[in-house]
Amino acid sequence: MADKKIKLTKHDRLNVMWHSQLLQGSWNYERMQNGGWAYSMIPALRKLYPNKKDLSAALQRNLVFFNTHPYLASPVIGVTLALEEDKANGTPVTDDAIQGVKVGMMGPLAGVGDPVFWYTVRPIVGALGASMAISGNVMGPILFFVIWNIIRLVFLWYTQEFGYKAGSAITNDMSGGMLQKVTRGASMMGMFVLGALIERWVNVKFTPIVSKTPVPKSGYIEWDKLPAGGKGIQQALIEWNMGNGKALSSTKVTTLQDNLNQLIPGLAGLLLTFLCMWLLKKKVSPIWIIIGIFVIGVLFHVWGIL
Amino acid sequence: MNAIQMILVVFVAFLAGMEGILDEWQFHQPLVACTLIGLVTGHLDLGVILGGQLQMIALGWANIGAAVAPDAALASVASAIILVEGGQGIKGIGTATGIAIPLAVAGLFLTMIVRTISTAIVHIMDAEAKKGSWRMINVWQWIAVCLQGLRIAIPAALLLAIPSGTVRGWLAMMPQWLSDGMTIGGGMVVAVGYAMVINMMASKEVWPFFAIGFALAAIKDLTLIALGAIGLSMALMYLALEAKGGNGGGSNNSDDAGTGDPLGDIIDDY
Numbered sequence: 092m093a094d095k096k097i098k099l100t101k102h103d104r105l106n107v108m109w110h111s112q113l114l115q116g117s118w119n120y121e122r123m124q125n126g127g128w129a130y131s132m133i134p135a136l137r138k139l140y141p142n143k144k145d146l147s148a149a150l151q152r153n154l155v156f157f158n159t160h161p162y163l164a165s166p167v168i169g170v171t172l173a174l175e176e177d178k179a180n181g182t183p184v185t186d187d188a189i190q191g192v193k194v195g196m197m198g199p200l201a202g203v204g205d206p207v208f209w210y211t212v213r214p215i216v217g218a219l220g221a222s223m224a225i226s227g228n229v230m231g232p233i234l235f236f237v238i239w240n241i242i243r244l245v246f247l248w249y250t251q252e253f254g255y256k257a258g259s260a261i262t263n264d265m266s267g268g269m270l271q272k273v274t275r276g277a278s279m280m281g282m283f284v285l286g287a288l289i290e291r292w293v294n295v296k297f298t299p300i301v302s303k304t305p306v307p308k309s310g311y312i313e314w315d316k317l318p319a320g321g322k323g324i325q326q327a328l329i330e331w332n333m334g335n336g337k338a339l340s341s342t343k344v345t346t347l348q349d350n351l352n353q354l355i356p357g358l359a360g361l362l363l364t365f366l367c368m369w370l371l372k373k374k375v376s377p378i379w380i381i382i383g384i385f386v387i388g389v390l391f392h393v394w395g396i397l
Numbered sequence: 398m399n400a401i402q403m404i405l406v407v408f409v410a411f412l413a414g415m416e417g418i419l420d421e422w423q424f425h426q427p428l429v430a431c432t433l434i435g436l437v438t439g440h441l442d443l444g445v446i447l448g449g450q451l452q453m454i455a456l457g458w459a460n461i462g463a464a465v466a467p468d469a470a471l472a473s474v475a476s477a478i479i480l481v482e483g484g485q486g487i488k489g490i491g492t493a494t495g496i497a498i499p500l501a502v503a504g505l506f507l508t509m510i511v512r513t514i515s516t517a518i519v520h521i522m523d524a525e526a527k528k529g530s531w532r533m534i535n536v537w538q539w540i541a542v543c544l545q546g547l548r549i550a551i552p553a554a555l556l557l558a559i560p561s562g563t564v565r566g567w568l569a570m571m572p573q574w575l576s577d578g579m580t581i582g583g584g585m586v587v588a589v590g591y592a593m594v595i596n597m598m599a600s601k602e603v604w605p606f607f608a609i610g611f612a613l614a615a616i617k618d619l620t621l622i623a624l625g626a627i628g629l630s631m632a633l634m635y636l637a638l639e640a641k642g643g644n645g646g647g648s649n650n651s652d653d654a655g656t657g658d659p660l661g662d663i664i665d666d667y
Contacts, residue, residue, distance in 0.1 A: 112421045117522075117541035119515035126519045130538040133531045147529030154519065154526055161420055209459035210594045217456050219621045220428050224449025227442050231449060232432040239423055275602070276632045282595070282603040283628030286610025287621075289591055292453050294584030356615045363585060367592035378467060378502050380589050385495060388582025393574055397581050 096180050097139055099172060099255075106134040108251050111168055114161050123158035131164075135172055139179035149175065152186050159197035160204025165247045167196045169254020177258075203274050211281035212242065218288055293360030297347040299396060304343045311338040398438060398481070403557050405437035407550050410474045414549030415542050417470035417508065425470035427451030434477040447480055447490050448473065450583065451497055457590025466593070468504025470549050472497040475556055482561040483568045491580030492571060498586070507548045515541050606631065 110131045117126030132153045140146040159167065170192055178184040220235030312330050317323035330337045351358055370380050391397040398406075409430065416424040423429055428448040435444015451473055458466040476497035483489045518541050525533040595607075610628060613619060619627075 113419060113538055113542055115419050116415075116538050116545070117515045117518050118418055119512055119519055121516045122519060126515070126522050126534075126538055126541065129522065129526070129534055133535060137531055143529045146531065147527060150526035150529065150531060150534065151523070154523055205459070206598055210457075210598055213459075214456045214594065215621070215625055217426065217428065217452050219625075221449040221452035221456075222621060224428060224432070224445045224452065226449075227446050229432070229441065229445055232428045232445060235426070235428050235452075236423065243421065272636055276636055278598045278600070278603050279606045279632035279635060280625075280628040281598055283606040283610035283631065284625060285591055285595060285598075286607040286612075287614035287624045287628075288456070289588070290611050290614035293588045293591070294581075296581075296584075357611065360585075360588060361611065364588040364592050364595070367589050368596050371592055371596050377589050377593060378505075381467070381498050381586050384586045384589065385498065385579060385582035388580075388585055389575060389578030392578035392581050 097176070099135055099138065099176055103135055103138055104172065104251065104255060105248075107131055107168060107172065108165065108247050110134055111165060111247065111251070114164055122154070122156040124161075124164070125154050125157050128157045128164070128168075129153045131168055132171065132175070135175065139175055145179075152189065155190065157193060157197060159201040160208065162208060162243060162246055163200035163204040163250070164197075165251040166254035167193055167200065169251040169256075170196065170258060172251075172255050173258040199270060203270050203277075206274055206281060207277040211277045211284070213239070214281070214288065215284050216242075218284070218292070222291075289360050289364050290357035293357070293363060295359035295363055295397070297351065297359065297396060299347045300344055301347050301350055302343075302345045304345075306338045306341055306343050309337075311341050398557070398561070402438050403554075406434055406478065406557060407554050409433045409437060410553035411546040411550040413470040413474050414546040417468060417504070417549065418511075418545040419542070425473070427455055427469055427473035430470065430473040431477040434474065434481065438481045440481050443480055443486065443490070444477055446487065447477055447493055450490060450494050451476065453587050454494070454497075454583065454590060456587070457592075457594040467498070467501030468508060469501065471504030471507070471552060472501035474549055474553050475500045478553060478556045479564060479568075482556075482559075482564040484561065484565055485568060488576075489568065491583060492568060492576045494583040495576075495579030503552075504549070507552075508545075511541075511544050511548050514544060 110133065111127075113130055114124055114127035116130070118124060119126070129150060133150075136146060136149045136153065140149050153171075157164075171189060174184050174189050174192065178189075216235055216238050220231040223231030223234070225231075312327055314327070317326050331339065348359075355361075367380055371377065388397065409424075412424040412433075413430045414425070416422055424433070428451075431444045431448030431451060432441070433444070435441045435447070438444075451469075455467075455469045455472070458469055476493040479496055480489050480493040483493070485492070518537050522534050522537050525531075525537070599607075606628065609631070610624065613624060613627065
């Protein structure tokens, strides 16, 4: 036994990583990602256990409950690969030991993956792409797709390799401060970007007119006194001076929104977000909040408030 | 739309449905799904713009534990089809966005159905594992993934079966105030996704970062990339400074001369 060791090659490990992209494919209410986990391990298990009886035991052992963030399963897969390899080569690794490592890792890792990928990286890359796409720029979706998948594939491969090389020793690092630091750093950056996104992209515009004040003569462009044709347009643009010069009409209309913008730009959007947060904390379903906002949007528009 | 285009749309829908559960390549994100449907139907610009709008709304939607997020896949695929079939061009985007939301809810129920079916599938996998037949486990895994694909592909095919004249008729019946109002609602509904994310991440420590981000965003010259760089740098600085000074406990730092923070020393002595 000892002279004929079965080693997982780089090709095998790449194959496992490729398979692991279907991790959530058979997500179910009973054991969650168990089917996808077994599917991910199959390229390795087939090689490690040529004996049908051993393979059957290995498959059953890998069909137990598992659930974590789909990308952070990779380091767990790496560690399990190392353990299965040891076991196949005769080291007495018990099923409980493998199971213990998996369960011990999946909780903390899910706690890292959600804030880092779903709440920080995807909103940032998504907002970057979306802000370009809204103006019709095809580069928006392309950038989103390319950047995201490069980050994802690099992460899947290197964390799986890291787990495989570290073996079960990785569980010692788990309790250390590193993971917690990454999570906290991601939360900080995420909150920073969220603050910016709310200011830029939550659109609430109040239309009611607060005041109409006449603009003093020579404070506005007198359209009927401009020269005709292109000369007139030039003259008007010079007088207007990108909004810094004369006004466009003889009365200055101030809407409620103009007043709010002088105070704090984006205040209405911020307050709306806080209201949503409060409602969510009160266990109101996000779906009802979304429908409610659409109803309010239509009603307030009909009443001339928005 | 000709037959080839319809097949391609259903194929895109299938990809989006698979990704809706896998969450790997992101074909289910509106930015990608709407763009692809726009591409195959010859309305690339419309697809891109709708994708951008819906992406802003869906930024905070994620498949996490107990928090139920609306389903982005069905929302993007169906609203893109309606936008293309409706033939209203850019004007139709507000309405398409509004229609997307109830569809996102419908998609949620469809996911739940497939996830329940998957429970039966993993029991079949158990039986195959006992026999040691790894090939059948692979096959059943793919069947489960394909079911998730069909979850979006079938509704998309049904939508395509409605003649575009009928879709146009329905959209034409919609009064101007309603579609304007829905566009306004679409601008505000973005807040829900952000609120979901904030509720998950917020702690005392990170609120100042939120405040700085909000204040800096008012400077329109700063692009999103610039804002991202500022946010990242601040988080790194915070963690680095904490690692340096954190072990002193913050109480009697003024006693040792080398804190490197003269202002802090003065305040401590004060």
